[in-house]
Amino acid sequence: TALEYIEVNERNLNALITPLYEEARSRSWMLDAALARGEELGSLFGVPVVVKDNITVDGVRTTCGSRMLENWISPYSAHVVECLERAGAVIIGKANMDEFAMGSSTEFSAFGPALNPWDLSRVPGGSSGGSAASVAAGYAPIALGSDTGGSIRQPAAFCGVYGLKPTYGLVSRFGLIAFASSLDQIGPFARSLKDVAAILQVISEPDARDATCARKERPNYAEFLNVTSLEGFKVGYLAGYESLEIDDEIKRAISQTIEICQESGAEIVEVDLPISTRYGLPCYYTIAPAEASSNLARFDGVQYGFSVAADDLKELYLKSRGSGFGPEVKRRILIGTFVLGSSRYDAYYLQAQKVRQLIIREFNAAFSKADVLITPATPTLPFKRGEKLTDPVKAYMADLFTIPVNLAGLPALSMRASMSQSGLPVGVQLIGKKFGEGDILKAASVIE
Numbered sequence: 274t275a276l277e278y279i280e281v282n283e284r285n286l287n288a289l290i291t292p293l294y295e296e297a298r299s300r301s302w303m304l305d306a307a308l309a310r311g312e313e314l315g316s317l318f319g320v321p322v323v324v325k326d327n328i329t330v331d332g333v334r335t336t337c338g339s340r341m342l343e344n345w346i347s348p349y350s351a352h353v354v355e356c357l358e359r360a361g362a363v364i365i366g367k368a369n370m371d372e373f374a375m376g377s378s379t380e381f382s383a384f385g386p387a388l389n390p391w392d393l394s395r396v397p398g399g400s401s402g403g404s405a406a407s408v409a410a411g412y413a414p415i416a417l418g419s420d421t422g423g424s425i426r427q428p429a430a431f432c433g434v435y436g437l438k439p440t441y442g443l444v445s446r447f448g449l450i451a452f453a454s455s456l457d458q459i460g461p462f463a464r465s466l467k468d469v470a471a472i473l474q475v476i477s478e479p480d481a482r483d484a485t486c487a488r489k490e491r492p493n494y495a496e497f498l499n500v501t502s503l504e505g506f507k508v509g510y511l512a513g514y515e516s517l518e519i520d521d522e523i524k525r526a527i528s529q530t531i532e533i534c535q536e537s538g539a540e541i542v543e544v545d546l547p548i549s550t551r552y553g554l555p556c557y558y559t560i561a562p563a564e565a566s567s568n569l570a571r572f573d574g575v576q577y578g579f580s581v582a583a584d585d586l587k588e589l590y591l592k593s594r595g596s597g598f599g600p601e602v603k604r605r606i607l608i609g610t611f612v613l614g615s616s617r618y619d620a621y622y623l624q625a626q627k628v629r630q631l632i633i634r635e636f637n638a639a640f641s642k643a644d645v646l647i648t649p650a651t652p653t654l655p656f657k658r659g660e661k662l663t664d665p666v667k668a669y670m671a672d673l674f675t676i677p678v679n680l681a682g683l684p685a686l687s688m689r690a691s692m693s694q695s696g697l698p699v700g701v702q703l704i705g706k707k708f709g710e711g712d713i714l715k716a717a718s719v720i721e
């Protein structure tokens with residue numbers, strides 16, 4: 274059966290932290306019974322879905338890839354999980370991830386690394402590496418991940434599947450354990466654009482429990498897929514991408530993608546994003562850790578999860594946080610606390626907020642010329658395990674092209690454009706205007 278297939282493959286891939294085989298079986302029986310009773314069927318009736326382990330499911334443990342929450346059972350489901358279940362989906366497992374979604378390789382999981390199904394000596398990307406690997410390996414046609422600085426799009430590119438980060442505010446964050454609240458968004462992985470559209474429709478239902486979740490009506494996303502021509506549509510590409518320090522096969526994929534758009538009738542324009550490419554990373558690595566240091570303060574050994582016995586409160590905090598968090602999470606908390614310190618706030622945090630505004634303006638200018646932008650998803654093809662483990666800055670570079678999109682709150686999709694000589698997927702990224710998911714789907718369906 275499908276669940277046995279997963280069980281066998283998990284010995285290698287380690288894409289799941291918590292498989293939910295029993296739960297999935299009993300849920301399928303329940304759905305069968307509903308079917309027999311002639312109940313109305315949802316749009317995802319019986320579809321298996323994998324959910325990243327920082328998204329809560331009622332009664333199931335939600336570890337965030339951390340020792341800190343190893344035994345924490347969530348007493349409630351995330352909004353997106355409620356939506357999936359209403360639509361008839363069957364959640365078959367909680368996906369492996371970098372601890373608290375910090376990382377680009379899933380090697381920072383406290384439950385061991387997940388591997389890339391295309392080549393087991395390589396990483397699947399991160400932090401949603403388990404979700405991407407699950408879809409690439411055929412555990413489920415769709416999975417959910419979260420993207421704060423590229424964590425859906427970078428692993429999607431590394432695993433050769435579709436990965437969409439929606440506009441900030443399109444999908445409710447209720448039940449997503451926060452990393453950096455002004456950047457976090459939940460989004461889907463899938464092997465077809467039709468599935469991307471179908472799951473986006475389901476999870477983007479408005480939700481009053483997340484104050485940043487937009488109330489406006491969502492379009493019918495499937496409608497954007499019925500196009501054959503890009504006549505009257507403007508596609509922008511990054512000026513000078515040929516001379517960027519990125520893999521040659523990625524450059525080639527970009528120029529092929531531009532060509533396809535042109536042949537389909539799109540007008541091709543050049544755009545400049547110098548601030549985003551140059552200052553996006555330092556801006557993100559100031560703002561995201563600042564927000565994380567505050568969000569992660571709740572894991573103190575008292576309220577949630579892991580706790581180490583101690584003689585007094587301070588020692589309890591120190592010991593619990595000292596042994597509950599892994600190295601990357603500690604690094605982020607230290608950076609965040611540093612940039613928020615009263616004597617450094619103006620020079621770092623405030624400055625980064627100003628740069629963020631400039632990045633937003635730069636994208637606005639680009640989108641006055643184009644409907645969709647084509648950029649690399651990542652600077653390199655999937656890298657080897659261990660390759661960037663000891664050099665954090667090298668690892669941070671993996672999100673050079675994805676991070677500015679989060680800072681500007683825009684939607685973006687990464688998709689496979691070709692295969693490399695060595696048999697690895699080569700991805701590209703399509704960026705849209707705010708709430709321009711439809712435009713992205715339209716362009717992608719022509720490129721596909």
Ligand code: GLN
Nearest residue numbers: 374375376421422423424
């Ligand atoms: N790799 C980036 C980081 O480590 C992005 C993570 C994410 O999007 N959750 O912060």
